[in-house]
Amino acid sequence: MHELAIAESVVASVLERTADRHVAVVRLRVGRLAGVVPDALTFCFELATAGTALAGASLEIVEEHARAHCRSCAADFVLDDPILLCGCGSADVQLLSGRELSVTSVEVA
Amino acid sequence: MCSSCGCGHDGARVTTLGEPEGHPHDDHTHEGHTHEHVPADPGTRTHTLELEVAVLAKNDELAAANRDRLAGLEIVAVNLMSSPGSGKTTLLERTITDSTRPVTVIEGDQETLFDAERIRRAGARAVQVNTGAGCHLDATMVARALDSLDPEPGSLLFVENVGNLVCPALFDLGESRKVVVISVTEGDDKALKYPHMFAAADLVVVNKTDLLPYVDFDVDRFSADAATLNPAVRIVPVSAKTGAALDVWQQWLDAL
Numbered sequence: 582m583h584e585l586a587i588a589e590s591v592v593a594s595v596l597e598r599t600a601d602r603h604v605a606v607v608r609l610r611v612g613r614l615a616g617v618v619p620d621a622l623t624f625c626f627e628l629a630t631a632g633t634a635l636a637g638a639s640l641e642i643v644e645e646h647a648r649a650h651c652r653s654c655a656a657d658f659v660l661d662d663p664i665l666l667c668g669c670g671s672a673d674v675q676l677l678s679g680r681e682l683s684v685t686s687v688e689v690a
Numbered sequence: 691m692c693s694s695c696g697c698g699h700d701g702a703r704v705t706t707l708g709e710p711e712g713h714p715h716d717d718h719t720h721e722g723h724t725h726e727h728v729p730a731d732p733g734t735r736t737h738t739l740e741l742e743v744a745v746l747a748k749n750d751e752l753a754a755a756n757r758d759r760l761a762g763l764e765i766v767a768v769n770l771m772s773s774p775g776s777g778k779t780t781l782l783e784r785t786i787t788d789s790t791r792p793v794t795v796i797e798g799d800q801e802t803l804f805d806a807e808r809i810r811r812a813g814a815r816a817v818q819v820n821t822g823a824g825c826h827l828d829a830t831m832v833a834r835a836l837d838s839l840d841p842e843p844g845s846l847l848f849v850e851n852v853g854n855l856v857c858p859a860l861f862d863l864g865e866s867r868k869v870v871v872i873s874v875t876e877g878d879d880k881a882l883k884y885p886h887m888f889a890a891a892d893l894v895v896v897n898k899t900d901l902l903p904y905v906d907f908d909v910d911r912f913s914a915d916a917a918t919l920n921p922a923v924r925i926v927p928v929s930a931k932t933g934a935a936l937d938v939w940q941q942w943l944d945a946l
Contacts, residue, residue, distance in 0.1 A: 583826055583857035590745050598741060605736045609745070616860050616886040663885040664918050672918060682745045688736040 587617055588625035591684060592635055599689055601634050606688035608641045613661050614679035619644060638687075647679020702831045703820045706838045707806050749861055752829035756836065756864025760847065766791075766946045767847040769865035771887060773880075774853030776873040777897040779805045781930040781939075782848055783812040788940050794841040796849045798827040805850065815839065826857035829864055846943065855884040866946060873898040874907035881915040889919045893942060896927040899934060 595607055607626075611617050619642045626640045646659045653671035665674040744750065760767050770778050779797075786793045786809070795816040797805040806818035817839045819831050832849060841847050849865060851858040870891040872880055875898060881888040888894065894916055896909060913925045926942065928935040 583860055586824070586826070586828065586857075587745060587860075590748065594743050594745060594747065595741070598743075599739065614886070614889075616856075663889050664882075665921065666918060672921060674921075684741045684743050684745060686738050686740045686742075689739050690736050 584617060584621040585625040585629065587682070588622055588629035591626065591640075592629045592633060594684055595635060595687055596633060599634065599687060603690040604635045604638045604687050605690065606639050606641060607635065608643070608685045608687065610643050610645055610681055610683045610685050612645050612647055612679040612681040614647045614663050614676070615682045616680075617682060643685070645679070645681060648677040649679075650675045650677055702822060702824060702834075704831070704834050704838050705803055705806065705818045705820065707803065707810050707816060707818070746860070746862075749829045752833055753862035753864040756829055756832055757866075759836065760864060760866070763841070763843040763845075765841055765843065765845050765847050766867075766943075767849060767863075767865040768943070768946075769849045769851060769858075769863050769868045770871060771851045771855070771858045771868065771891075772853060772871035772873075773855045773876060776853070776871045776876065777930050778850050778853075778871050779808050781871060781895065781897060781928070782809060782814075782850065784930050784933065784936055785848075785940070785943070786812045786814045788936060789846055790944060792842055792845040794839055794845055794847050796827075796832060796835040796839060796847070798831070798850055798852045800824070800852060815841075821852055825852055825854050826861055827851050827863060828861045832863045846946075855880065855887045859886040859890045867892040869893045869895060871895045871897050872912075874901050874905050874909075876907075878907045878909070878912040879915070881912060881919060885919050888916050888923070891916075891920060891923050893924045893926060895939060896925060897930055899927045900929040900932045 595604060611619060623640050630636050630638055646661060648657060649660055650657050651667035651669060651671055652673040652675060654667060654669040658667060666672050667674050772778050782795060793814045795809045795814055797816055797818045798821060799805055800821050803818045806816040809816035817835050819827060819835050849863055868891050870887055909927055916923050916925060926938050928939055
């Protein structure tokens with residue numbers, strides 16, 4: 582259940598930048614290979630915000646596909662699981678993105 | 691952090707074996723802080739503040755500081771991860787005996803000092819980090835543990851993470867290498883079931899090979915699955931109990 586630690590990190594990094602201003606919405610970008618379950622993160626976010634200036638804020642998560650490059654056929658392709666296999670059958674694949682876990686923006690009063 | 695007992699605001703406790711437990715906390719409190727909640731005014735207009743900050747940036751910065759600190763002391767740090775009961779501590783007991791370098795250990799568990807006591811009996815210095823409800827070690831806990839442990843220059847430092855094949859994969863501790871231990875009794879399908887952990891590993895130790903005649907663990911199938919997640923990963927089957935193939939593990943450590 583590392584989503585609680587992640588939620589606490591989200592809260593800390595937002596509070597660092599918004600101080601005591603009321604925050605209505607927190608937006609996150611989560612890569613499909615980030616190892617984070619959005620539903621679990623949403624559940625933990627409510628716990629982590631309690632008693633802070635973020636209490637009551639809603640969490641909006643945008644999930645992003647992972648992208649990879651095949652060194653055998655030179656194709657760039659999308660993948661949603663961590664199995665590094667190109668459609669051409671090659672496993673000589675370089676992961677380009679998919680592990681992002683970022684706070685993109687917040688709505689402040 | 692409280693320098694006497696090692697407790698901090700993350701709820702984890704750092705214990706150095708051999709030091710008395712319990713002391714008065716006159717000069718500081720251990721309660722978490724709270725903020726007054728200012729309710730939202732439904733009539734208030736909000737505006738967007740662009741942030742673009744990595745959620746784990748703070749952990750990653752602390753991990754980078756740990757890495758610099760260890761590199762300055764020429765200490766090789768290995769983050770040892772697995773499910774509970776894979777034999778990490780037994781592997782460490784053997785490694786302490788076989789190692790050509792001095793070994794120190796940071797032990798992570800939710801509760802008890804059992805593992806740090808085993809490491810100390812095996813002849814190495816250890817500190818125990820008890821994470822309480824926490825399911826993984828993070829870079830802050832390791833920094834605090836390093837303050838207590840004070841490993842000697844040129845030594846080999848093991849961080850035995852909390853037994854868990856999920857959460858520890860996400861948190862950089864400042865280690866030189868990540869090693870995952872899996873035992874043959876866990877089943878050969880675990881690489882694909884817990885892909886993040888095996889994707890992050892530099893080396894996978896397949897432990898308890900002395901039990902292979904009694905279980906349906908296909909080392910080749912496991913190795914092929916792990917390679918689909920992590921083509922560069924090295925697989926080393928051993929038995930920490932009998933000592934079989936531990937020389938291969940030791941050679942890998944010596945080359946770090």
